[in-house]
Amino acid sequence: MKLIGACLILLIFASSRQLRASSVVTGTLTARQIVAQMQQNLNCTWSQETVDTFKSGNPDDMVTGVAVSMFANMETLRQAVAQNCNLIIVHEPTFYNHLDNTDKLEDNPVYLKKLEYIKKHNLIIFRFHDHWHKTVPDGIYVGMVDKLGWKANQLDKSMLFFKFDEQTVGGFAQKLQAKLKGSQLRIVGDPLMRFTNVALAVGAPGSESHINLLTGEFTELLVAGEAQEWETYQYVLDASMLGMKKAAIFTGHIPSEEAGMEYCATWMKTFVKDIPVIYLENGSAYWSVQNTPKP
Numbered sequence: 422m423k424l425i426g427a428c429l430i431l432l433i434f435a436s437s438r439q440l441r442a443s444s445v446v447t448g449t450l451t452a453r454q455i456v457a458q459m460q461q462n463l464n465c466t467w468s469q470e471t472v473d474t475f476k477s478g479n480p481d482d483m484v485t486g487v488a489v490s491m492f493a494n495m496e497t498l499r500q501a502v503a504q505n506c507n508l509i510i511v512h513e514p515t516f517y518n519h520l521d522n523t524d525k526l527e528d529n530p531v532y533l534k535k536l537e538y539i540k541k542h543n544l545i546i547f548r549f550h551d552h553w554h555k556t557v558p559d560g561i562y563v564g565m566v567d568k569l570g571w572k573a574n575q576l577d578k579s580m581l582f583f584k585f586d587e588q589t590v591g592g593f594a595q596k597l598q599a600k601l602k603g604s605q606l607r608i609v610g611d612p613l614m615r616f617t618n619v620a621l622a623v624g625a626p627g628s629e630s631h632i633n634l635l636t637g638e639f640t641e642l643l644v645a646g647e648a649q650e651w652e653t654y655q656y657v658l659d660a661s662m663l664g665m666k667k668a669a670i671f672t673g674h675i676p677s678e679e680a681g682m683e684y685c686a687t688w689m690k691t692f693v694k695d696i697p698v699i700y701l702e703n704g705s706a707y708w709s710v711q712n713t714p715k716p
């Protein structure tokens with residue numbers, strides 16, 4: 422009995438030492454543990470079929486810092502490394518297609534160089550797309566509506582429909598341009614068309630979704646991210662040419678969603694306490710003649 426008692430005391434002592442030891446390392450989490458925390462803080466169930474997966478690195482590595490962004494482009498990766506972040510949470514693909522399928526890229530020089538950089542710095546990239554949209558309210562829309570300052574105009578919780586004081590499409594576009602610096606708006610329809618009702622379609626949901634919104638009686642102006650020029654653009658153009666009160670403003674994909682990832686960083690900071698979480702802005706992916714950099 423005495424021996425058992427001694428063993429018990431030793432065990433308790435050992436486990437209390439272990440507890441103390443583990444409390445010292447509080448704050449160090451693996452990438453997998455951080456993603457598990459993200460899952461716990463969403464109010465949607467995690468789908469088995471999803472693009473929200475690790476795209477590079479070892480998920481069991483300890484995380485030194487988290488960088489949140491729309492795209493893990495080379496500049497974002499360099500900034501993440503400069504700021505000691507080895508976990509990068511992105512909304513969109515890293516390797517140029519929706520599923521980040523790299524089979525056809527194995528000999529591609531751009532892919533190989535990017536991969537070399539990712540490996541050299543042990544960067545862990547996790548895509549956070551489906552579930553950031555699926556949680557209620559949709560995290561991307563929350564960030565965007567806040568940035569646009571449209572909360573008071575919101576008609577319902579869907580965050581798809583908004584009512585404004587009557588104005589022209591041209592005037593509205595100028596105000597929108599001021600809010601989305603770096604975006605180059607493309608406007609289809611009559612700039613003098615007067616309207617009050619707006620539908621918002623962030624990202625690139627496809628022409629079927631755009632046309633559904635535009636066909637609805639409510640929508641006069643569609644504010645959308647990215648669309649195929651030969652689909653939604655032509656539909657709005659025809660509607661306008663047929664004398665219907667329909668117009669569309671395309672902001673580009675990144676400007677239409679980026680504030681939603683800025684909000685993602687803010688959201689992550691509410692439960693990732695001891696590891697730095699930073700937001701890295703992508704801005705526009707291209708330049709135009711109007712904003713050609715001066716030599």
Ligand SMILES: [Zn+2]
Nearest residue numbers: 512561624678
């Ligand atoms: Zn999106």
